[in-house]
Amino acid sequence: MLPPQSYIAWKVCLTFLHTLALSSTVLRLWDRYRGRKLWWDDYIAGFALLLDAVYAIMFWLRFQHRDPYLQLPLNHPRRIWIQSLLFFTIVWASRISLSLSLCKIFSPGTTVRKWLLRLTWTFVVIYLVTAILSSATCPAGVGEWRPPSEAGVKGCKSGLGGFYASGLISVSFDFIADILLVACPLLLLWRVQLPKAERRLVLVAFSASVFPSLATVVFAVFWYGGINLGEERHILLASVAHIQVAISLIVCNFLVVATFFWRLYKREHGSINSGTESSGRSIPTRNFIYDGSQVVEVPEQRSSECTFTPISESDTRSRSTHYRAYSISSYLANRPLAFTATFHSLIGRESTPSRPPRPHPTFCTRTIP
Numbered sequence: 001m002l003p004p005q006s007y008i009a010w011k012v013c014l015t016f017l018h019t020l021a022l023s024s025t026v027l028r029l030w031d032r033y034r035g036r037k038l039w040w041d042d043y044i045a046g047f048a049l050l051l052d053a054v055y056a057i058m059f060w061l062r063f064q065h066r067d068p069y070l071q072l073p074l075n076h077p078r079r080i081w082i083q084s085l086l087f088f089t090i091v092w093a094s095r096i097s098l099s100l101s102l103c104k105i106f107s108p109g110t111t112v113r114k115w116l117l118r119l120t121w122t123f124v125v126i127y128l129v130t131a132i133l134s135s136a137t138c139p140a141g142v143g144e145w146r147p148p149s150e151a152g153v154k155g156c157k158s159g160l161g162g163f164y165a166s167g168l169i170s171v172s173f174d175f176i177a178d179i180l181l182v183a184c185p186l187l188l189l190w191r192v193q194l195p196k197a198e199r200r201l202v203l204v205a206f207s208a209s210v211f212p213s214l215a216t217v218v219f220a221v222f223w224y225g226g227i228n229l230g231e232e233r234h235i236l237l238a239s240v241a242h243i244q245v246a247i248s249l250i251v252c253n254f255l256v257v258a259t260f261f262w263r264l265y266k267r268e269h270g271s272i273n274s275g276t277e278s279s280g281r282s283i284p285t286r287n288f289i290y291d292g293s294q295v296v297e298v299p300e301q302r303s304s305e306c307t308f309t310p311i312s313e314s315d316t317r318s319r320s321t322h323y324r325a326y327s328i329s330s331y332l333a334n335r336p337l338a339f340t341a342t343f344h345s346l347i348g349r350e351s352t353p354s355r356p357p358r359p360h361p362t363f364c365t366r367t368i369p
Helices: 007-034 040-062 077-103 111-137 165-189 196-207 210-224 230-268 328-332 341-346
Strands: 288-290 295-297 305-308 321-325 364-366
Touching: 007 040, 007 230, 040 077, 040 230, 077 111, 077 165, 077 230, 111 165, 165 196, 165 210, 196 230, 210 230
Parallel strands: none
Antiparallel strands: 288 295, 305 321, 321 364
Protein backbone atom coordinates (compact mmCIF):
# COMPACT_ATOMS: atom_id res chain seq x y z
CA MET A 1 0.00 0.00 0.00
CA LEU A 2 1.37 3.38 -1.02
CA PRO A 3 1.31 6.41 1.30
CA PRO A 4 -1.16 9.28 0.73
CA GLN A 5 -0.38 11.29 -2.38
CA SER A 6 -0.09 15.05 -2.70
CA TYR A 7 -2.74 16.23 -5.14
CA ILE A 8 -0.99 19.56 -5.68
CA ALA A 9 2.34 17.90 -6.47
CA TRP A 10 0.76 15.60 -9.04
CA LYS A 11 -1.15 18.46 -10.61
CA VAL A 12 1.97 20.63 -10.92
CA CYS A 13 4.06 17.83 -12.44
CA LEU A 14 1.39 16.77 -14.90
CA THR A 15 0.65 20.37 -15.84
CA PHE A 16 4.33 20.80 -16.70
CA LEU A 17 4.25 17.70 -18.91
CA HIS A 18 1.04 18.79 -20.64
CA THR A 19 2.47 22.28 -21.16
CA LEU A 20 5.57 20.77 -22.75
CA ALA A 21 3.42 18.60 -25.02
CA LEU A 22 1.15 21.48 -26.01
CA SER A 23 4.09 23.83 -26.61
CA SER A 24 5.86 21.30 -28.83
CA THR A 25 2.69 20.88 -30.88
CA VAL A 26 2.25 24.63 -31.29
CA LEU A 27 5.89 24.97 -32.37
CA ARG A 28 5.43 22.12 -34.84
CA LEU A 29 2.34 23.65 -36.41
CA TRP A 30 3.94 27.10 -36.58
CA ASP A 31 7.08 25.75 -38.24
CA ARG A 32 5.12 23.72 -40.76
CA TYR A 33 2.73 26.57 -41.51
CA ARG A 34 5.59 29.01 -41.99
CA GLY A 35 7.29 26.63 -44.41
CA ARG A 36 3.98 25.80 -46.16
CA LYS A 37 4.44 22.11 -45.36
CA LEU A 38 1.26 21.37 -43.44
CA TRP A 39 -0.03 17.87 -44.15
CA TRP A 40 -2.35 15.33 -42.58
CA ASP A 41 0.14 14.41 -39.87
CA ASP A 42 0.13 18.04 -38.72
CA TYR A 43 -3.66 18.29 -38.79
CA ILE A 44 -3.97 15.18 -36.65
CA ALA A 45 -1.35 16.55 -34.24
CA GLY A 46 -3.39 19.76 -34.01
CA PHE A 47 -6.50 17.71 -33.23
CA ALA A 48 -4.59 15.90 -30.48
CA LEU A 49 -3.49 19.32 -29.18
CA LEU A 50 -7.07 20.41 -28.59
CA LEU A 51 -8.01 17.13 -26.91
CA ASP A 52 -4.94 17.21 -24.68
CA ALA A 53 -5.84 20.69 -23.43
CA VAL A 54 -9.30 19.42 -22.44
CA TYR A 55 -7.80 16.29 -20.89
CA ALA A 56 -5.44 18.33 -18.70
CA ILE A 57 -8.25 20.58 -17.49
CA MET A 58 -10.40 17.59 -16.56
CA PHE A 59 -7.63 16.27 -14.31
CA TRP A 60 -7.62 19.51 -12.32
CA LEU A 61 -11.40 19.44 -12.02
CA ARG A 62 -11.61 15.79 -11.03
CA PHE A 63 -9.27 15.65 -8.02
CA GLN A 64 -10.29 18.39 -5.63
CA HIS A 65 -11.28 16.43 -2.49
CA ARG A 66 -9.66 13.47 -0.78
CA ASP A 67 -12.98 12.07 0.37
CA PRO A 68 -14.20 9.98 -2.60
CA TYR A 69 -17.83 10.59 -1.72
CA LEU A 70 -17.31 14.36 -1.99
CA GLN A 71 -16.11 13.80 -5.55
CA LEU A 72 -19.40 12.22 -6.58
CA PRO A 73 -20.30 14.92 -9.17
CA LEU A 74 -16.73 14.91 -10.53
CA ASN A 75 -16.57 11.11 -10.71
CA HIS A 76 -19.77 10.79 -12.67
CA PRO A 77 -19.51 7.67 -14.84
CA ARG A 78 -20.03 9.56 -18.06
CA ARG A 79 -17.19 11.94 -17.20
CA ILE A 80 -14.93 9.01 -16.43
CA TRP A 81 -15.91 7.44 -19.75
CA ILE A 82 -15.16 10.70 -21.60
CA GLN A 83 -11.72 10.84 -19.98
CA SER A 84 -11.04 7.26 -21.03
CA LEU A 85 -12.11 8.06 -24.58
CA LEU A 86 -9.86 11.13 -24.61
CA PHE A 87 -6.99 8.97 -23.40
CA PHE A 88 -7.35 6.44 -26.22
CA THR A 89 -7.92 9.15 -28.82
CA ILE A 90 -4.85 11.24 -27.95
CA VAL A 91 -2.50 8.26 -27.68
CA TRP A 92 -3.57 6.75 -30.99
CA ALA A 93 -3.79 10.11 -32.75
CA SER A 94 -0.15 10.66 -31.81
CA ARG A 95 0.79 7.28 -33.28
CA ILE A 96 -1.17 7.95 -36.46
CA SER A 97 0.50 11.34 -36.85
CA LEU A 98 3.94 9.80 -36.38
CA SER A 99 3.28 7.09 -38.96
CA LEU A 100 2.14 9.74 -41.44
CA SER A 101 5.32 11.72 -40.76
CA LEU A 102 7.32 8.65 -41.75
CA CYS A 103 5.09 8.11 -44.76
CA LYS A 104 5.69 11.66 -45.99
CA ILE A 105 9.42 11.04 -46.37
CA PHE A 106 8.85 8.83 -49.41
CA SER A 107 7.57 10.00 -52.77
CA PRO A 108 3.89 9.43 -53.68
CA GLY A 109 3.20 6.20 -55.48
CA THR A 110 6.18 4.32 -54.09
CA THR A 111 5.81 0.88 -52.54
CA VAL A 112 6.99 1.91 -49.08
CA ARG A 113 4.63 4.87 -48.96
CA LYS A 114 1.67 2.64 -49.83
CA TRP A 115 2.58 0.17 -47.08
CA LEU A 116 3.01 2.98 -44.56
CA LEU A 117 -0.40 4.35 -45.48
CA ARG A 118 -1.83 0.89 -44.83
CA LEU A 119 -0.08 0.88 -41.47
CA THR A 120 -1.73 4.21 -40.69
CA TRP A 121 -5.17 2.87 -41.53
CA THR A 122 -4.42 -0.17 -39.39
CA PHE A 123 -3.78 2.17 -36.46
CA VAL A 124 -7.14 3.84 -37.10
CA VAL A 125 -8.92 0.48 -37.00
CA ILE A 126 -7.05 -0.56 -33.85
CA TYR A 127 -8.07 2.69 -32.15
CA LEU A 128 -11.74 2.10 -32.95
CA VAL A 129 -11.57 -1.52 -31.78
CA THR A 130 -9.82 -0.55 -28.54
CA ALA A 131 -12.26 2.25 -27.71
CA ILE A 132 -15.34 0.15 -28.47
CA LEU A 133 -14.01 -2.91 -26.64
CA SER A 134 -13.13 -0.90 -23.56
CA SER A 135 -16.61 0.62 -23.41
CA ALA A 136 -18.31 -2.75 -23.97
CA THR A 137 -16.31 -4.81 -21.47
CA CYS A 138 -16.13 -2.24 -18.66
CA PRO A 139 -19.78 -1.34 -18.05
CA ALA A 140 -18.88 0.13 -14.68
CA GLY A 141 -17.46 3.08 -16.56
CA VAL A 142 -20.80 3.93 -18.15
CA GLY A 143 -23.30 2.52 -15.66
CA GLU A 144 -24.29 3.57 -12.18
CA TRP A 145 -21.71 5.27 -10.02
CA ARG A 146 -19.91 3.02 -7.53
CA PRO A 147 -17.50 3.85 -4.72
CA PRO A 148 -13.83 3.96 -5.76
CA SER A 149 -13.10 0.80 -3.77
CA GLU A 150 -15.56 -1.10 -5.98
CA ALA A 151 -15.13 0.69 -9.29
CA GLY A 152 -12.38 0.51 -11.85
CA VAL A 153 -11.02 -2.70 -13.23
CA LYS A 154 -13.26 -4.84 -11.02
CA GLY A 155 -16.17 -3.87 -13.24
CA CYS A 156 -14.44 -5.14 -16.39
CA LYS A 157 -15.15 -8.56 -17.82
CA SER A 158 -12.36 -11.12 -17.61
CA GLY A 159 -11.31 -13.27 -20.52
CA LEU A 160 -8.35 -15.51 -21.30
CA GLY A 161 -6.72 -16.97 -18.20
CA GLY A 162 -8.66 -14.64 -15.94
CA PHE A 163 -7.08 -11.54 -17.48
CA TYR A 164 -9.26 -8.60 -18.33
CA ALA A 165 -10.06 -8.82 -22.03
CA SER A 166 -9.95 -5.12 -22.83
CA GLY A 167 -6.72 -4.60 -20.92
CA LEU A 168 -4.96 -7.56 -22.53
CA ILE A 169 -5.94 -6.52 -26.05
CA SER A 170 -5.28 -2.81 -25.47
CA VAL A 171 -1.81 -3.34 -24.01
CA SER A 172 -0.94 -5.82 -26.77
CA PHE A 173 -1.95 -3.32 -29.44
CA ASP A 174 0.08 -0.61 -27.69
CA PHE A 175 3.24 -2.70 -27.75
CA ILE A 176 2.75 -3.82 -31.35
CA ALA A 177 2.17 -0.25 -32.54
CA ASP A 178 5.19 1.15 -30.69
CA ILE A 179 7.44 -1.66 -31.94
CA LEU A 180 6.36 -0.96 -35.53
CA LEU A 181 6.95 2.77 -35.12
CA VAL A 182 10.48 2.05 -33.90
CA ALA A 183 11.35 -0.76 -36.32
CA CYS A 184 10.02 0.75 -39.56
CA PRO A 185 12.21 3.90 -39.54
CA LEU A 186 15.28 1.90 -38.52
CA LEU A 187 14.79 -0.60 -41.33
CA LEU A 188 13.89 1.96 -43.97
CA LEU A 189 16.47 4.63 -43.15
CA TRP A 190 19.36 2.55 -41.84
CA ARG A 191 21.10 2.33 -45.21
CA VAL A 192 20.60 5.98 -46.13
CA GLN A 193 23.92 7.81 -46.24
CA LEU A 194 22.93 10.74 -44.09
CA PRO A 195 25.59 12.91 -42.47
CA LYS A 196 26.53 11.44 -39.11
CA ALA A 197 24.85 14.06 -36.92
CA GLU A 198 21.65 14.23 -38.97
CA ARG A 199 21.52 10.43 -39.22
CA ARG A 200 21.56 10.11 -35.45
CA LEU A 201 18.97 12.86 -35.10
CA VAL A 202 16.48 11.23 -37.47
CA LEU A 203 16.90 7.70 -36.10
CA VAL A 204 16.71 8.80 -32.47
CA ALA A 205 13.65 10.95 -33.18
CA PHE A 206 11.77 8.03 -34.71
CA SER A 207 13.03 5.60 -32.06
CA ALA A 208 11.58 7.76 -29.29
CA SER A 209 8.34 5.79 -29.61
CA VAL A 210 9.80 3.38 -27.07
CA PHE A 211 9.06 5.86 -24.26
CA PRO A 212 5.25 5.61 -24.47
CA SER A 213 5.71 1.84 -24.18
CA LEU A 214 7.39 2.31 -20.80
CA ALA A 215 4.41 4.32 -19.59
CA THR A 216 2.15 1.58 -20.95
CA VAL A 217 3.97 -1.00 -18.84
CA VAL A 218 3.53 1.03 -15.66
CA PHE A 219 -0.13 1.69 -16.41
CA ALA A 220 -0.81 -1.99 -17.15
CA VAL A 221 0.91 -3.13 -13.94
CA PHE A 222 -1.01 -0.63 -11.81
CA TRP A 223 -4.37 -1.14 -13.51
CA TYR A 224 -4.42 -4.88 -14.20
CA GLY A 225 -1.77 -6.23 -11.85
CA GLY A 226 -3.97 -6.36 -8.77
CA ILE A 227 -1.48 -4.31 -6.72
CA ASN A 228 -2.90 -2.75 -3.57
CA LEU A 229 -2.29 0.96 -4.11
CA GLY A 230 -4.34 2.04 -1.14
CA GLU A 231 -6.87 4.82 -0.90
CA GLU A 232 -5.09 6.95 -3.51
CA ARG A 233 -5.15 4.39 -6.32
CA HIS A 234 -7.36 6.52 -8.56
CA ILE A 235 -5.09 9.54 -8.68
CA LEU A 236 -2.13 7.23 -9.33
CA LEU A 237 -3.88 5.51 -12.22
CA ALA A 238 -5.08 8.80 -13.65
CA SER A 239 -1.60 10.32 -13.29
CA VAL A 240 0.07 7.44 -15.14
CA ALA A 241 -2.51 7.77 -17.92
CA HIS A 242 -1.78 11.50 -18.20
CA ILE A 243 1.96 10.80 -18.30
CA GLN A 244 1.44 8.36 -21.18
CA VAL A 245 -0.69 10.88 -23.06
CA ALA A 246 1.81 13.72 -22.63
CA ILE A 247 4.79 11.56 -23.62
CA SER A 248 2.95 10.26 -26.70
CA LEU A 249 2.26 13.79 -27.89
CA ILE A 250 5.83 14.91 -27.19
CA VAL A 251 7.23 11.94 -29.12
CA CYS A 252 4.85 12.70 -31.98
CA ASN A 253 6.31 16.21 -32.28
CA PHE A 254 9.90 15.39 -31.38
CA LEU A 255 11.07 14.85 -34.96
CA VAL A 256 9.88 18.25 -36.18
CA VAL A 257 10.95 20.11 -33.04
CA ALA A 258 14.40 18.50 -32.99
CA THR A 259 15.09 19.31 -36.63
CA PHE A 260 13.82 22.86 -36.07
CA PHE A 261 16.37 23.50 -33.31
CA TRP A 262 19.01 21.66 -35.33
CA ARG A 263 18.55 24.11 -38.18
CA LEU A 264 18.79 27.02 -35.75
CA TYR A 265 22.00 25.59 -34.32
CA LYS A 266 23.53 25.13 -37.76
CA ARG A 267 22.47 28.61 -38.75
CA GLU A 268 24.23 30.05 -35.73
CA HIS A 269 27.42 28.10 -36.49
CA GLY A 270 27.51 28.69 -40.22
CA SER A 271 25.04 28.36 -43.03
CA ILE A 272 23.12 25.12 -42.73
CA ASN A 273 23.13 24.58 -46.43
CA SER A 274 26.04 26.58 -47.76
CA GLY A 275 27.48 24.76 -50.71
CA THR A 276 30.02 27.50 -51.51
CA GLU A 277 32.68 29.26 -49.51
CA SER A 278 32.73 33.01 -48.98
CA SER A 279 35.12 33.41 -51.91
CA GLY A 280 32.50 31.99 -54.23
CA ARG A 281 34.42 28.76 -54.93
CA SER A 282 32.11 25.78 -55.19
CA ILE A 283 32.77 22.98 -52.71
CA PRO A 284 31.29 19.47 -52.48
CA THR A 285 28.10 19.18 -50.48
CA ARG A 286 26.79 16.42 -48.26
CA ASN A 287 24.70 13.58 -49.56
CA PHE A 288 21.42 14.03 -47.71
CA ILE A 289 19.64 16.54 -45.54
CA TYR A 290 16.48 16.23 -43.48
CA ASP A 291 14.27 19.31 -43.21
CA GLY A 292 11.68 17.96 -40.78
CA SER A 293 9.31 16.69 -43.44
CA GLN A 294 11.32 14.60 -45.88
CA VAL A 295 14.79 13.28 -46.63
CA VAL A 296 16.19 14.90 -49.75
CA GLU A 297 19.41 14.28 -51.62
CA VAL A 298 22.09 16.86 -52.15
CA PRO A 299 24.30 15.72 -55.05
CA GLU A 300 28.03 15.74 -54.43
CA GLN A 301 28.87 17.80 -57.46
CA ARG A 302 29.29 21.39 -58.51
CA SER A 303 26.32 23.40 -59.66
CA SER A 304 25.84 23.02 -63.39
CA GLU A 305 23.68 24.25 -66.20
CA CYS A 306 21.71 21.73 -68.23
CA THR A 307 19.69 22.35 -71.38
CA PHE A 308 16.68 20.43 -72.65
CA THR A 309 15.29 20.84 -76.15
CA PRO A 310 11.58 20.03 -76.34
CA ILE A 311 10.25 18.52 -79.56
CA SER A 312 7.18 20.27 -80.89
CA GLU A 313 5.23 19.28 -83.96
CA SER A 314 3.92 22.79 -84.42
CA ASP A 315 7.32 24.44 -84.32
CA THR A 316 10.23 23.15 -86.40
CA ARG A 317 12.73 25.45 -84.75
CA SER A 318 14.80 24.04 -81.97
CA ARG A 319 14.01 25.97 -78.83
CA SER A 320 16.17 25.50 -75.77
CA THR A 321 14.63 25.58 -72.33
CA HIS A 322 17.23 26.36 -69.71
CA TYR A 323 17.32 24.62 -66.38
CA ARG A 324 19.54 25.33 -63.44
CA ALA A 325 20.62 22.82 -60.82
CA TYR A 326 19.06 23.05 -57.40
CA SER A 327 21.02 25.19 -55.00
CA ILE A 328 21.43 23.53 -51.64
CA SER A 329 19.21 25.99 -49.82
CA SER A 330 16.34 25.31 -52.23
CA TYR A 331 16.22 21.69 -51.02
CA LEU A 332 14.57 22.93 -47.85
CA ALA A 333 11.62 24.32 -49.76
CA ASN A 334 11.23 22.03 -52.79
CA ARG A 335 10.32 18.39 -53.22
CA PRO A 336 13.14 16.37 -54.77
CA LEU A 337 12.54 15.02 -58.25
CA ALA A 338 14.24 11.66 -57.59
CA PHE A 339 15.90 9.60 -54.92
CA THR A 340 19.32 7.96 -55.04
CA ALA A 341 19.94 4.26 -55.60
CA THR A 342 19.72 3.74 -51.84
CA PHE A 343 16.18 5.03 -51.78
CA HIS A 344 15.24 3.16 -54.96
CA SER A 345 16.31 -0.08 -53.28
CA LEU A 346 14.28 0.78 -50.20
CA ILE A 347 11.09 1.40 -52.16
CA GLY A 348 11.41 -1.79 -54.17
CA ARG A 349 12.42 -0.45 -57.57
CA GLU A 350 15.58 -2.55 -57.61
CA SER A 351 15.16 -6.30 -57.43
CA THR A 352 18.75 -7.20 -56.50
CA PRO A 353 20.23 -5.64 -53.35
CA SER A 354 23.76 -6.34 -54.60
CA ARG A 355 23.30 -4.18 -57.68
CA PRO A 356 25.96 -1.43 -57.79
CA PRO A 357 24.60 2.02 -56.97
CA ARG A 358 23.70 4.34 -59.77
CA PRO A 359 25.46 7.68 -60.07
CA HIS A 360 23.84 10.63 -58.36
CA PRO A 361 21.15 12.17 -60.55
CA THR A 362 21.21 15.83 -61.47
CA PHE A 363 18.30 17.82 -60.07
CA CYS A 364 17.07 20.66 -62.22
CA THR A 365 14.38 23.28 -62.00
CA ARG A 366 12.83 25.09 -64.90
CA THR A 367 13.90 28.70 -65.40
CA ILE A 368 11.57 30.75 -67.56
CA PRO A 369 13.70 32.99 -69.81
